[in-house]
Amino acid sequence: MINSAFVQFTFVLLRSHQKYQKQLFLVHLINAFYCYSALFLFYVDWKIKYTYGLWPIPSKTFHTYIIWWFAQVILCFFFIYKKGIARSSGKDKKQYQWIFWATLIAYAGGATNWLVWYDINFPPYLNSGIAIYALVLAYAVFRHQLLGIEVIVKKTIVFTGLLAFFFGIFAFVTFFANEIMSRYIPTGRFTAAFISVFVMIIGYDPLRNLLISVTDKYLFQKKEDIKTILNRLSDSISKMLDIDKVGDTILSTLRETLRLESGAIILVEQDEKSYSVFNSFNIKSTSIKYDRENIFIRYLADHKAIINLEDERVKEGLPVDISSTLAELNAVICISLFLDQQLIGALTFGKKKSDEDFTQEEIDYFPTVAGQVAIALHNARTMDTLKKNQIEFAQQSKMAALGILSAGISHEVKNPLNSIKLAVETLMFNKKRGIYEKLTKAQYETEVNESIERILDNVERANGVITRLSQFAKKPKEMVVAPIQVEEMVESALSLLASEMRHGNIAIQRNYAPNLPMVMADFHAIEEVFVNLFTNARHAMKDHGTLTVTAFQRDAEVEVAVKDTGEGIPQENLEKIFDPFFTTKDTSRASEPGTIKGTGLGLHLARQILKRFGGNLTVESEVGQGTTFHIFLPIFKEAAHAA
Amino acid sequence: MPPKKVLIIEDEKDVNELFGKVFADYKDIQLLTASKGEEGIQIAEKEKPGVILLDLRMPDITGEEILRRLKPLLPGTKFLVMTGWEDGETKSRIEFGIGVDGYYSKPINLEEVMNKILECTEGSHDE
Numbered sequence: 001m002i003n004s005a006f007v008q009f010t011f012v013l014l015r016s017h018q019k020y021q022k023q024l025f026l027v028h029l030i031n032a033f034y035c036y037s038a039l040f041l042f043y044v045d046w047k048i049k050y051t052y053g054l055w056p057i058p059s060k061t062f063h064t065y066i067i068w069w070f071a072q073v074i075l076c077f078f079f080i081y082k083k084g085i086a087r088s089s090g091k092d093k094k095q096y097q098w099i100f101w102a103t104l105i106a107y108a109g110g111a112t113n114w115l116v117w118y119d120i121n122f123p124p125y126l127n128s129g130i131a132i133y134a135l136v137l138a139y140a141v142f143r144h145q146l147l148g149i150e151v152i153v154k155k156t157i158v159f160t161g162l163l164a165f166f167f168g169i170f171a172f173v174t175f176f177a178n179e180i181m182s183r184y185i186p187t188g189r190f191t192a193a194f195i196s197v198f199v200m201i202i203g204y205d206p207l208r209n210l211l212i213s214v215t216d217k218y219l220f221q222k223k224e225d226i227k228t229i230l231n232r233l234s235d236s237i238s239k240m241l242d243i244d245k246v247g248d249t250i251l252s253t254l255r256e257t258l259r260l261e262s263g264a265i266i267l268v269e270q271d272e273k274s275y276s277v278f279n280s281f282n283i284k285s286t287s288i289k290y291d292r293e294n295i296f297i298r299y300l301a302d303h304k305a306i307i308n309l310e311d312e313r314v315k316e317g318l319p320v321d322i323s324s325t326l327a328e329l330n331a332v333i334c335i336s337l338f339l340d341q342q343l344i345g346a347l348t349f350g351k352k353k354s355d356e357d358f359t360q361e362e363i364d365y366f367p368t369v370a371g372q373v374a375i376a377l378h379n380a381r382t383m384d385t386l387k388k389n390q391i392e393f394a395q396q397s398k399m400a401a402l403g404i405l406s407a408g409i410s411h412e413v414k415n416p417l418n419s420i421k422l423a424v425e426t427l428m429f430n431k432k433r434g435i436y437e438k439l440t441k442a443q444y445e446t447e448v449n450e451s452i453e454r455i456l457d458n459v460e461r462a463n464g465v466i467t468r469l470s471q472f473a474k475k476p477k478e479m480v481v482a483p484i485q486v487e488e489m490v491e492s493a494l495s496l497l498a499s500e501m502r503h504g505n506i507a508i509q510r511n512y513a514p515n516l517p518m519v520m521a522d523f524h525a526i527e528e529v530f531v532n533l534f535t536n537a538r539h540a541m542k543d544h545g546t547l548t549v550t551a552f553q554r555d556a557e558v559e560v561a562v563k564d565t566g567e568g569i570p571q572e573n574l575e576k577i578f579d580p581f582f583t584t585k586d587t588s589r590a591s592e593p594g595t596i597k598g599t600g601l602g603l604h605l606a607r608q609i610l611k612r613f614g615g616n617l618t619v620e621s622e623v624g625q626g627t628t629f630h631i632f633l634p635i636f637k638e639a640a641h642a643a
Numbered sequence: 644m645p646p647k648k649v650l651i652i653e654d655e656k657d658v659n660e661l662f663g664k665v666f667a668d669y670k671d672i673q674l675l676t677a678s679k680g681e682e683g684i685q686i687a688e689k690e691k692p693g694v695i696l697l698d699l700r701m702p703d704i705t706g707e708e709i710l711r712r713l714k715p716l717l718p719g720t721k722f723l724v725m726t727g728w729e730d731g732e733t734k735s736r737i738e739f740g741i742g743v744d745g746y747y748s749k750p751i752n753l754e755e756v757m758n759k760i761l762e763c764t765e766g767s768h769d770e
Contacts, residue, residue, distance in 0.1 A: 422750070
């Protein structure tokens with residue numbers, strides 16, 4: 001019987017059971033015959049052999065059976081070797097090897113049974129080889145997915161559950177019918193049986209579904225369909241714009257769903273000259289960097305396929321340097337990330353925590369994932385660069401504005417310093433000349449107090465200038481969107497240009513509507529917009545004029561109008577002033593006080609910044625009359641409701 | 644002997660006031676002050692001071708402009724410039740181009756400037 005099973009198993013394993021169906025049938029028939037005849041044809045008598053008690057004395061039929069037995073076994077092993085091990089590779093080869101050796105041990109053990117029949121004193125204890133066989137195969141089932149172990153476990157649980165249900169129902173119904181119902185109505189066995197069958201029929205399907213879903217949920221929870229997981233992953237990363245977040249999401253999703261021990265994303269650097277570990281977990285060294293010519297990088301660039309170290313054939317064919325690099329990354333799977341035929345990095349996975357191999361289905365799906373990961377990383381990096389550039393850009397334009405302001409600001413600081421110094425020196429100068437000796441004590445004190453106040457006022461003045469300047473020049477980090485008071489912000493911007501305006505003989509008029517609602521924006525960004533507009537107004541008005549700032553609520557927005565009485569902008573330029581690098585100012589180096597250097601970015605950036613907060617910037621102008629800029633900013637909602 | 648006239652053209656109130664305190668003790672010098680460029684030119688044309696100390700940056704017209712207009716009118720007047728501008732080009736243009744008798748960067752040294760003013764008033768005559 002065992003042989004029949006082994007022969008059948010061998011042919012099924014080698015996937016040739018259908019081809020040799022008739023031959024197999026014959027083998028089974030012969031085995032069945034021997035099995036049946038074993039009871040009376042195998043032995044002629046019994047006798048005590050050695051220390052093993054009664055043992056049969058073999059008949060001639062038994063001799064033929066032994067030959068037949070060995071023929072089957074040897075043939076099977078031959079087939080497993082020839083058609084299995086020799087012709088396969090990787091995981092399949094491993095499977096055949098495991099089965100071959102485990103079965104050989106089992107059969108070697110089992111064969112010791114026959115020795116005593118022929119009066120050879122060798123104990124049949126190696127039957128325990130069969131137990132080893134069971135252990136080895138059980139291990140292999142787990143380690144190398146030799147068989148669909150999950151299917152077996154699942155079916156066992158469902159089957160056991162259903163069996164318990166049938167017995168339970170039958171017992172309960174019988175008990176119920178006999179002990180309780182029979183007190184009131186006459187019932188027989190048939191009634192009980194009938195009810196049991198009825199309940200079983202009704203309950204079978206729902207119970208079966210319940211058991212399947214419970215086993216799936218609690219025992220195979222992680223076994224979500226790989227496609228579902230990865231689709232969800234690519235869906236969420238494609239919407240992310242923060243590259244660090246993209247990296248984190250990719251690795252944490254894969255880590256949790258595939259239950260990986262380790263993993264890493266290797267990404268090309270911004271300068272495209274080298275590759276480094278961008279994000280990882282549980283890898284030995286996170287500071288690894290590979291240049292373009294590194295053998296590992298070149299290998300990835302040339303071999304677009306996945307490197308799967310669980311595949312023995314792949315592992316053996318891999319250059320040593322590549323293996324050692326992958327070992328450094330604790331990786332068994334390495335998937336290259338390509339974008340437009342360019343290697344942008346790689347995704348590496350360590351082995352699964354469960355020690356299981358990656359399934360073919362998972363491996364087949366990895367290239368799709370790699371494609372989406374590559375796009376998401378690339379997009380996020382582009383956004384990242386853009387964002388950084390924009391901040392850099394804003395800073396540059398601010399510095400240009402600062403260049404324009406700096407002359408005035410230095411003047412603004414030097415003047416208070418001059419007054420402070422003069423106040424002190426006047427006291428010293430007059431004291432040296434004996435002037436204070438002629439004064440009364442009260443007169444002298446008045447004189448000193450006056451100087452002290454003069455000094456303190458000027459210290460405050462200088463300090464104010466420097467504080468405003470440093471606030472303005474501060475490099476922007478991420479924008480902070482918060483409710484802001486429009487008047488406060490406009491005044492802050494005006495204060496930076498107060499000196500410029502005064503020297504330019506420019507009067508400032510303010511018309512703020514009472515109870516202006518707050519707006520949602522970044523204070524410093526919007527302040528910069530206003531500094532820009534005021535600087536432009538100052539420039540447009542040359543040596544005198546009036547700057548009018550009007551602020552009022554218009555629907556869900558606050559509108560601020562900045563009106564100058566300057567030269568105005570010709571109609572043909574009006575459309576272009578928001579284009580980057582459009583400027584009418586002298587872009588050459590500032591060579592004298594009052595010369596304004598333009599970058600042509602101010603208005604472009606100003607409009608961009610406002611749009612970012614849901615606002616806008618428009619202009620109207622008449623040559624010779626002046627220009628009005630209209631700034632729109634959305635009202636802070638909570639404040640609007642409260643009002 | 645009539646007092647010698649010194650004119651300060653400077654929009655900083657403190658500077659004018661402090662020089663007022665210093666010159667209060669000089670009985671032979673009459674201090675005139677103007678806080679705007681045009682006002683300074685008017686006073687200079689009328690009073691013809693022997694020394695004019697002026698700031699370069701003024702709300703209405705620049706000190707440079709004042710120099711260009713007054714220098715031809717007042718050949719005997721000494722011109723002293725004080726400024727908060729850190730600008731070498733402006734300095735050389737004024738010192739060597741237009742020509743002034745002193746150029747002082749703010750914050751100025753009172754004693755140094757006073758000595759120069761007094762030196763100038765000694766040698767000059769109001770016109």
